[in-house]
Amino acid sequence: MTKRLVIALWSWLVVALMPAWAQFEPSARLELPISQNSEELFDVTTLGNKGVLLNVRHGDFYSSAPTKFSFKRYDTNLKQLWATEYKIDSYYEPIRSCRTEHYLYWLLKENSNEKITVLRLNLDDGMIETYKGDLVTQMDIFHFKVLDNIAYLGGYYRSRPVVVSFSFFDLTSKVLPGLYTNHIQLNNIEVDEQRRLVHVMTDATHQRNCEFTVRTYSYEGKLLRTVNLDGNEHSLISGKLLPLNDEESLLVGNYSNDCTPYSQGVYITRIRNAAAMTGETGNNMAITPTEDTRFIDFSELQNFFNYMKPKRQQKLLERLARRKDQGKDTKFRYRLLVHDLVPTDEGLMLLAEVYYPQYRGSAYPYLGSGRSFDRYQEGYRYTHAFLCGFDKKGKLLWDNSISIPDLTSYDLNQMVQVARHGDATILAYPHEGEINAEVIEGGKVVREREKYSLKKLAGNEKVVYSENDQLEAWYDGHFLACGFQKISTDRSLAPPREVFYMNKVVSNLEKLSDSPSSRSDSSENATRKTSGSKQ
Template sequence: MIKRLAIGLWSLLLVACLPALAQFEPSARLELPISPNTEEFFDVTTLGDQGLLLNIRQSDYYSSAPTKFLFRRLDTNFKQLWANEYKIDPFYEPVRSCRTEQYVYWLLKETQNEKVAVMRVHLADGVIETFKGDLVTPMDIFHFKVLDNVAYLGGYYRSRPVVVSFSFFDLTSKVLPGLYTNHIQLNNIEVDEERRLVHVMTDATHQRNCEFTVRTYSYEGKLVRTVNLDGRAHSLISGKLLPINDEESLLVGNYSNDCTPYSQGVYMTRIRNSAATVGASETGENMAITPTEDTRFIDFSELQNFFNYMKPKRQQKLLERLARRKDQGKDTKFRYRLLVHDLVPTDEGLMLLAEVYYPQYRGGAYPYLGSGRAYDRYQEGYRYTHAFLCGFDKKGKLLWDNSLSIPDLSSYDLHQMVQVVRHGNSTVLAYPHEGEITAEVIQGGKVVKVQEKYSLKKLGEHEKVVYSENDQLEAWYDGHFLACGIQKISTERSMAPPREVFYINKVTCNFKDLNANPANWSSNPEGGNATRKTSESKQ
């Protein structure tokens, strides 16, 4: 049977400990045996110093038994605080999940009709509620967000974008207006809990002209504002919003010059979001932004450290070629696929982190109608090359940039691998790989600690790991970390077969001279709101 793992990484902040200043010490371990006869899906949600939530979903494709959700709330020493179990009809399939401060939500959908269910788990006491209803239209769902007592589901029906709001009060759903048209792609959905607004971002192509649009809806689903960013000169590929005050938000993402998903650089623009602005636009009228005046476009060639992932000789040749072309008045266009993270607020403004990747294909030749040979290619995952960061001030000015080489990373599913934490004016970039983490320390555009690997594996005497997969590491609380994944472990001098387990390790980082050096770190006590799914979330 298939064993699947999804770690709910609700914080993007990962802490790296420098060996001269600190060391990792596994201080507690929890092992859950994996059943050989049941498909199991593991999900861990960290809750800071309040512990964690463990969810094990069990199902059997060969029977009509209900799908079982097993929830366990554990404290920071893995002592169980409460446990609850929920069963749901097997024709409901989990689609997406998200988290708010008090709850974790799972969206489930029947495969053959428009029936949906939202399962809500109260983190404090484990009370589980389920809200079942019907969508107003069949749709393939790719986005799921919750604001108070309304869920927002984004997807497609007959190749057209649809966003549906589903109320937990009366179990009714309705389609948000202004989206169901041809040639529009649903880009992103973000909720603003403070202002009770929902932002839906789309991109469209009309006669070779690309347009990026941010539609803002009230909590009740009324269109209150539309912001269009014309793409005649630059086509916006993605957008992430970060409110910087009650008056404005910053919209940041990547762009191309030819209406393709291949990036040539990053952009930033400011959007007014005051109550007065929204109130003045209750008719949903357009608020046009002229990119040449209000949007800053930064080509990859303008970044000082973007190409640092290359070997020195290759990088030098590239920079020399760029300089020659610039002297000749010629532009060099780059074509990169980017996975853009949520924006990280900083004291100066914000930090943008993105990973560069490309799809991996495998194929073979086969005879075709007796003449020549044809080739059949299929995608087998994604390969990462590097990640880069950009620091901006609150007015959108680029302050610095840096990069991290990640040449050994590949994944069947596209998801965020590199994680960051800031401490003072320093930043750690780190990613997990095969039971280890690779970390680098930077200060703005300067590298102050080059990449090093740190092992996290420590088992009992005479034990060894046969294989380890889906290893994840997350900053937890007060210098503690959470490492988890799937391992097969054998015991020396024993004839028993290796055991396969889902493990959770509490890892303590013993800091030394914490305040003596800016490259000493502490975990983020507040956490974040990022999710990561290896088997269900799709980009």
Template sequence: MFRIRSIWPLLLLSFALHTPACAQLAQSLRLEIPSDPNQAEAFDVTPLAERGVLMTIRTGGFYDNTPAVFVFKKYDIDLKPLWQTTFKQDTKYRAIQTFDNDRYVYHLFREYDTNKFQFVRLHLEDGVVESFEGTLLDQFDIQQFKVLGGQAYVGGYHHGRPVVMAYSFFDGTAKVLPGMYVNHMEISSLEIDEARSEVNVLVHSSRRRCRFSIRTYNYDSKLLRTVDFDGAQNSIISGKLLPVDDHESLLVGNYSTDCTPYSQGVYVTRIKHGDPTADVSADAINNMQYFEFSQLQNFFNYLKPHRQQKLLAKAKKKKEEGKDYKFRYRLLVHDLKPTADGLTLVAEVYYPQYRGNTLAYGGYLRGADRYEGFRYTHAFVCGFDRKGNLLWDNCLPIKELLSPDLTEMVQLSQQGDRIVLAYPNEGEINTEVIQGNKVLKETEKFKLKTSVDDEKVTFSAQDNLMAWYDRHFLACGFQKIAPSKNMTNQREVFYLNKLTYSAESLTDKPASATTKKSAGSDR
């Protein structure tokens, strides 16, 4: 969600821009909403694929008891308005989480310091707003929010123990999913399987050898099965599920060897469904494949060549001595992307960045006043077939990208057997085109344009990029814009740009194209 400190009358400007030659990023449309830096306002942009885009503009209710007002605006793929709806929230409620699917956008609100909640459902077809009030748990620290059919699933912690609750929009009842409320366990993710009408809760424990489990519930909140992974040798850090057919799903994620958040590589295994007599846990463990980072062909291509060779040589020497080389990478794993062959995994590598290198008095960790944000070093992409076999891997170096929040920055556009990878940074979009292990086009920078030729962007903040549909992206954020001849007369806007990348004209490069220019990072 994007926040600014002011609001002016909402003026929307839409125009067509010059389209560059093929195999480049083209900016075709742009919306600008003027803003005033003296008040509070927040923007939320939700891509709806070929159905358009939803913009949510919120004013009020941030720091005081003024009511929050939500303006929902839906646009088509040409950024032309389709409908607009306004919803005024009661001052007693505070926004907690959002969730969207093909038909609705849901907002979860909570009355401050009580167990009373409100669910707001926005119909994407016509903008009709419905609200549902209910009671969940008091002192409920909410982390996840998903919806399946007519039920909302809210996950979080109650007195330090994990809880997932199912709330019915039909009768307003709520119940706790069984088998979750235990000590020393954390919720890794909450995933909805719409095809099977099932809810999967992925949990991991810091004790009992770092066990990882998948607990699957039906629509009636009955526990159907539990798949356990013993972390005696390799402990699973995170997992994402993707159904590949009626009888099987793939579980993909990252793992460590010492029960820490630092990844040693990625794994994949098959989860079978439908046979109540089968030992699902044993099958999943037997099918498990681990891929250490040093086994990936292009994972370290973000490093300078000499640094890459030195690191791989050190890892190889350790293995020859019968020792394990400990990688220390933190990964942000995206949701899995289904493909005709199987799936694509995207993960971003990051680390928390602090100012300076000294520790506080007494040996404590660096204080919050020294914390700057999350520094991204690179992203890697892996292709798997439907049986979980690794087909290829590739790497996108990320240079000088620091974010105050840990969010998915790299976006993916699948165009046949080619993939366009892109991320925003300081008013620019960085792109790279890959085809399996090969790099068809090295990293390029594209500067976002304004609505007038003789204007200049003087400041850009909270830049965000989203894959939209087909070969199109949405870029948004805040900019200060001034005439080229009068830099003191600036205006501040929230922008929304439609971008298009056509990779079809790119020709395949020879095998040597797998060696890429690095971003120059040694981390």
């Protein structure tokens, strides 16, 4: 029996508005029994004040592919509004999903050929439409986005990157130009709904020189602009775009110094939008990083190392100071999970989680002479998350961080959620049936991390254990917590029941400014969705 939980987080819903009070109290609760005879994968998508969508993919033990989708939409009090199902043809397999304001999309594909089906679910009434067609060629798909009535599928064919547009009108496909080249990797695909643009980001390595490229296409698939960021000194690992206006956008992400996925710091640069380039359509733009891009090493952030214990942090800061006096640089190597950018009144906020793969080794006899050791990855462990606030010109205004010790996940998910109210930002993440929360104002911590239990049940019931807990910033100061729990009843001989739960969580705390745990961000005091798996 396999149960799996995937939390779908959409960038325009990342920030929930918080009241001036902040405490977490469970409110409405929904429980769904877990099937003991089939495989189930749970997808949860928050819809702001329109409620929440639950998608359960049902399967069986004799096939790895799901047999049907069950969609249910609930209101903000977790009362069901509608339910619908879709039977998946045996030769199709769900590949990727994405969401727009009014629809949820699923991409289904046949493994042995180019045939695809795009399922479109209307979030208002649950009506399902399907669009069937053929790709231009067989390809492995890793990216899926929809803009109006065109789906964009990104992947690889014979180890070369390909992005295909698929029209819902005439069910035809075509390849976007300028991508099918050796030594290029697809990094990200973003769509700009307001300006009807598609941004394809790639990275490439040429003779130890790494190059990050942003190609912008029109809705119809015409290449409008190519922006190359040379990596002679710094190689960009990721890129997130935030349009400032019709003229300019900010490109933000993390970078390394050696063409590896290990980050040295974060960067930010301003680029002109394709719509503002009158007379320059189709031309390449070269950006000189030393002039237009700000690179910020982790050691330059005031609070990046606050997740460490005080003595360890102090020793590290002293070592950094000594090396700086000697004219030496210290190289850091961190893996980052970068969230979508959060717009603010000043500019934007960047949130990223620091993690590392977690491995487990086992020994077994080999050819009767000693033992051989096998090492396999069993998930990811997180250490901390950090935030950076930038103005609209790309200047770093502040930074902060929150420790997330002992937090692991089978899949690499965004665990820390943010909610803003005025100058205050609440950082929250789930762990073993509890919510851990901290309140900051820019570089200051105004309320230290506290824990709030989600294991309280009415009557004589109690939670034996809680697994795969996920948390979402939802709407108007509310969060959504969900996962798997085993619940027992006192003085009952019946075995504990296992459920998938969704909890509406309400914030209701004392005023932040009255918190006795407020402190500054000085170095002396700097001490501190859609997925888990259950087998």
